[in-house]
Amino acid sequence: MSQAPIKLAALRSLLSARFPEKTRRPGGAVGTGVPAIDAALGGGLPAGRLTELVSGAPSSGGQTVFTRLLISTRAARQRVALVDAADGFAPEAVPADALRHLVWVRSRSLGAALAAADVLVRDGNYAVIVLDLRGIAERALRRAPAAGWYRLHRAAEGGAAAVLVQTPCELVPAAPWRLILRVPQTLADAGVPLELIAGRLEVQTTRGHEKVG
Amino acid sequence: MNYAVLRVDEFALHALIRSDPALAARPVAIIAGEGRKAAVTEVSPEATGVTAGLAVTLAMARCPGIILRTRDPAAEVEAHRLLLAAAFTLSPRVEFTGAGCCTADLQGGDPVRTEAQMRRSLTELARAGLAARIGAGATPLLADYAARQADRLLIVTDAREFLRPLPLAFAAPLPGHAEIVRNWGLRTLGDLMALSKAEVGLRLGAEGVSLWERAAGESVRVLRLVEPVKTFVADWAYEPPVESIEPLFFRLRRFAERLALELRGAGFAAERLGLTLRLEDETEYRREFRLPEPGADVDSWLRVLHAHLETVRTAARVAGVRLVATPTRPAQRQDGLFDTGLRDPAAFWENLARLAALVGDDRVGTPWPADTHEPDVFTLERPLESVPAPANPPVHPPRGQALRRFRPPWPVRVQCVDERPVGLKGEFAGGAVRAARGPWRGGGGWWKPGEWAVEIWHVELAAGGIYQLAHAAGEWRIEGILD
Numbered sequence: 001m002s003q004a005p006i007k008l009a010a011l012r013s014l015l016s017a018r019f020p021e022k023t024r025r026p027g028g029a030v031g032t033g034v035p036a037i038d039a040a041l042g043g044g045l046p047a048g049r050l051t052e053l054v055s056g057a058p059s060s061g062g063q064t065v066f067t068r069l070l071i072s073t074r075a076a077r078q079r080v081a082l083v084d085a086a087d088g089f090a091p092e093a094v095p096a097d098a099l100r101h102l103v104w105v106r107s108r109s110l111g112a113a114l115a116a117a118d119v120l121v122r123d124g125n126y127a128v129i130v131l132d133l134r135g136i137a138e139r140a141l142r143r144a145p146a147a148g149w150y151r152l153h154r155a156a157e158g159g160a161a162a163v164l165v166q167t168p169c170e171l172v173p174a175a176p177w178r179l180i181l182r183v184p185q186t187l188a189d190a191g192v193p194l195e196l197i198a199g200r201l202e203v204q205t206t207r208g209h210e211k212v213g
Numbered sequence: 214m215n216y217a218v219l220r221v222d223e224f225a226l227h228a229l230i231r232s233d234p235a236l237a238a239r240p241v242a243i244i245a246g247e248g249r250k251a252a253v254t255e256v257s258p259e260a261t262g263v264t265a266g267l268a269v270t271l272a273m274a275r276c277p278g279i280i281l282r283t284r285d286p287a288a289e290v291e292a293h294r295l296l297l298a299a300a301f302t303l304s305p306r307v308e309f310t311g312a313g314c315c316t317a318d319l320q321g322g323d324p325v326r327t328e329a330q331m332r333r334s335l336t337e338l339a340r341a342g343l344a345a346r347i348g349a350g351a352t353p354l355l356a357d358y359a360a361r362q363a364d365r366l367l368i369v370t371d372a373r374e375f376l377r378p379l380p381l382a383f384a385a386p387l388p389g390h391a392e393i394v395r396n397w398g399l400r401t402l403g404d405l406m407a408l409s410k411a412e413v414g415l416r417l418g419a420e421g422v423s424l425w426e427r428a429a430g431e432s433v434r435v436l437r438l439v440e441p442v443k444t445f446v447a448d449w450a451y452e453p454p455v456e457s458i459e460p461l462f463f464r465l466r467r468f469a470e471r472l473a474l475e476l477r478g479a480g481f482a483a484e485r486l487g488l489t490l491r492l493e494d495e496t497e498y499r500r501e502f503r504l505p506e507p508g509a510d511v512d513s514w515l516r517v518l519h520a521h522l523e524t525v526r527t528a529a530r531v532a533g534v535r536l537v538a539t540p541t542r543p544a545q546r547q548d549g550l551f552d553t554g555l556r557d558p559a560a561f562w563e564n565l566a567r568l569a570a571l572v573g574d575d576r577v578g579t580p581w582p583a584d585t586h587e588p589d590v591f592t593l594e595r596p597l598e599s600v601p602a603p604a605n606p607p608v609h610p611p612r613g614q615a616l617r618r619f620r621p622p623w624p625v626r627v628q629c630v631d632e633r634p635v636g637l638k639g640e641f642a643g644g645a646v647r648a649a650r651g652p653w654r655g656g657g658g659w660w661k662p663g664e665w666a667v668e669i670w671h672v673e674l675a676a677g678g679i680y681q682l683a684h685a686a687g688e689w690r691i692e693g694i695l696d
Contacts, residue, residue: 055696058678063615063696077600086620090693091580091591093616097604099580103596105568106576112524116568119520125561134617185614185695187648187673194611 030128030162033072034065034198040179040205045069045128045162050153052165052175052207055134060181061201062134062166067094068198069128069164074098078127081105081120085113086135110136114148121155121163132166146173170206178207214324214349214368217317217331218360219300219338221345224292224313225284226255231342232288234463240279244269287449294442295341295471299334301441301478303327308353308436314360316353318436331366334474341470350375355430358383372430377403384427390417394424402428441479445472445538454493454530458522461490461531465518466511468536473509481540482507486514488521491533498527503574505595506562507541513563521570555598565596586655587665588683588692589618613671614695616681622690627682634672634682642691645675652684671695 029044037053038044045051055062066082066089073080074097081103082089089106091099103126107113110133117131133141149172156163165172172178181203189197221227226243230236240260242253251269262275272279289312296315300307306318319327331347338345348359350369358379359367369375379402386394399405405413405428414422426432447468455461465488476483484507490498502517555561568577578593625639637643651670658664668684669692679695 059614059673059694059696061614061696063617063694067611067615074600075603077602079600088617088619088693089580090589090616090618092582092589093611095607095611096582097607099582100597101600102579103565104578104580104593105572106593107572108576112571115520116571119564119567119571123560123564124557125555135619184677185679187650187671187679190613190650190671192612194613194615197614 030069030078031072031076032065033068033195034201036201036203037065037179040203040208041177045164046177047127047160047162048157049176050156050163050165050172051177051179052167052170052172053203054167054170054178054180056169056180056182057184059185060183061185061197062181063093064185064194064198064201065181066130066132066166067098067194069130070094070102071098073128074101076127077101079103079125081123081126081129083107083113083116083120083129083131085110085131085133088132088135110140110144114144114152117152117163118148118155121152121159121161123161124159126161128162128164130164130166133171134166134168136168138169141167141169141171149173175207177205179203179205214327214356214370215318215320215351216353216356217300217303217319217327217347217349218310218353218356219296219315219317219334219345219347220357220360221292221296221313221343223255225289226257227313227343228289228292229282229285230257231292231467232285236280236282240276242272242279242281243284244272244281245283291447291449291467291471292343295338295343295474296345297439298442298471298474298478299338299345302334302474303330305441306436306438307441309439310357314357316356316436318438319349328366328368335365337470337474341467341474350430352430352433353436354427354432354434358430373403373406376406376428376430377401379403381405381428384424386424387420390420390424393417442475443479445475445481445483445540446535447472447537448533448535450491450533451531454532456530461522461534462515462519464534465536466515468534469511469514469518472536472538473511473514476509476538476540479540481542482509483514483538484541485539486517487535487537487539488518489535489537490525490527490531491535492527492529493532494529496529498525501574502566502570504562505565505569506558513559513566516563517566517570520567524571558598561596585657587657588655588667588669589620614679616693617696618693619691622683622692625682625689625691627684627689634670637672637674637680637682637691639691642674642678642680646672647675648673651682 028047031038031044079101083105085107087106089104105116107116120126120129183202230241241257242260242263243255244251245254246252253263253265253267253272256263256265260276260279263272263279269281297307300315300317304317304319308316310316335345335347346360346363347366348356348363350356350359351372355369355372359369381399381401384402405425410422410425413425449464484504486502488500565577579596580591581594583590583592623639623641625637627634628636634649635646649670649672652668654668656666670682671679672682673679681692681695683690683692
């Protein structure tokens with residue numbers, strides 16, 4: 001009889017003992033209010049995990065996703081933190097009541113934004129932490145040390161918050177989930193309710209390690 | 214117990230070691246005098262074989278690794294202020310009795326609470342690097358005797374029982390009288406108290422009566438009270454200047470320990486911390502930190518300062534540092550029955566302070582749109598303790614793609630046909646316009662200096678992307694992207 005299954009079981013046991021957070025069942029999900037994203041992630045942004053949302057084209061809906069996330073989490077009375085690396089968030093674009101659960105960190109640099117995200121993922125009071133890196137030059141983003149991302153991964157895995165990283169290009173190494181918005185919106189939708197626009201968004205999943213329970 | 218005495222023996226030495234971390238657990242001696250007359254005045258327990266009064270040369274011979282230092286007045290002032298701050302947490306009536314000694318008038322206080330506070334103060338002083346002892350008794354003198362006898366805290370309830378075994382030297386007899394009473398066969402305070410006060414007075418005069426009263430701990434005096442501090446400031450000059458964060462951070466920790474104690478003693482909490490670094494090139498680096506939750510917690514202050522200092526690069530070495538705490542009354546709050554509050558409020562406010570240190574006080578908070586139609590005007594408010602129930606849905610729900618701003622806006626040249634944009638030329642975005650909507654005109658503030666007027670367009674470029682253009686004062690700018 002082959003010894004392979006026994007060795008595999010021993011390896012699995014060793015790995016689960018060494019990396020318990022990797023084998024832990026995820027602790028729920030936070031709905032984004034964008035059907036395509038919630039469907040792709042199996043219910044919403046996975047808690048204790050890092051999800052990368054790439055804005056693959058200008059006006060492809062990244063800010064619509066964030067606005068819907070704000071409205072959706074406000075209804076559930078969940079606290080949200082936004083680390084805004086390029087200081088691009090426009091509060092007037094969101095209904096005033098949908099801002100009351102938001103903590104907005106207006107960063108001046110990429111380094112400060114990553115440091116702020118590192119503080120927030122360890123906090124424990126937030127349901128969602130959004131790190132918005134859009135508006136930062138791709139060259140600067142690529143220069144960010146990979147160790148920082150792994151540190152963020154580890155911190156996210158130890159916490160209860162869902163971490164959403166919005167990027168202008170595929171960036172985060174070893175992101176458990178990577179979704180890409182590729183279809184540019186048009187001005188024809190200018191008068192359409194945001195909820196309907198969000199309902200039409202299409203996402204492409206290029207990386208997805210696990211289903212959220 | 215009516216009085217408490219806080220005492221630090223070998224105060225100059227302790228103040229010096231507290232001020233210089235390199236001296237901790239090392240053989241150190243304080244010396245005074247010059248040349249051949251230089252002698253040891255205070256010595257740490259690690260300097261084996263060395264005692265006070267020993268000549269410096271002998272001290273070096275007996276303990277080859279001994280570190281010899283002269284007194285450090287600045288370190289002593291800082292340690293005195295710390296000791297006074299601890300005394301003020303016991304009572305507002307405090308006397309600066311002498312080097313390393315304070316007396317607090319506890320009359321009228323709750324003995325149980327006062328004792329608990331004395332234990333807390335000792336712990337805080339020890340954490341701040343000052344090994345103090347506290348004695349408490351019915352008179353200042355009795356409290357002083359108790360402090361000298363205490364391991365840590367000693368409260369005298371039965372004065373006669375406490376005094377009986379103490380050596381006569383505690384009552385500090387005059388040299389001549391010391392000889393006389395020794396010849397009488399008296400060795401302890403109890404021996405002297407066993408004699409009649411009047412008989413002692415007959416033989417030794419008024420000073421004899423005074424000696425008997427001191428032996429009985431009955432000597433009552435009026436305390437020379439010092440005023441509690443009203444400004445919470447700590448300052449230090451480095452000699453030589455420093456260029457790394459460690460000595461700076463060590464000093465800030467010492468400052469924070471003292472200021473937090475002073476604030477607590479005065480019933481205050483800090484709402485702001487002001488940090489000033491004096492640089493070698495005679496310039497200054499200043500920064501003020503607004504604490505989201507007023508408090509007097511040393512560790513949370515230090516996390517704020519550390520998070521900021523790690524990002525600071527100065528042009529010259531740091532020659533001095535100053536920390537100012539702005540006092541406020543501590544916040545009082547009672548949670549509502551159905552509040553969905555924070556899971557960990559301490560971590561929440563502490564982390565907000567750290568974020569403020571990273572990006573700036575005015576750049577963290579909950580955005581709140583201002584009551585105006587002027588674009589991009591809002592305030593950042595302190596986040597709510599609990600997320601309230603959602604309001605009714607807005608009558609006009611948001612329509613169209615959400616705006617993401619470019620701060621500052623991008624300058625752009627716009628080509629118009631029939632007063633409608635048809636092409637953009639700019640450093641960051643440009644090209645033919647496929648579709649345009651607008652203009653939406655707005656204006657306001659005509660009654661005050663900040664008058665504004667703007668014309669807004671939404672344009673979709675042929676290459677993709679919907680942008681918001683603003684036309685004001687003859688200039689075009691791209692304000693953001695509709696995303």
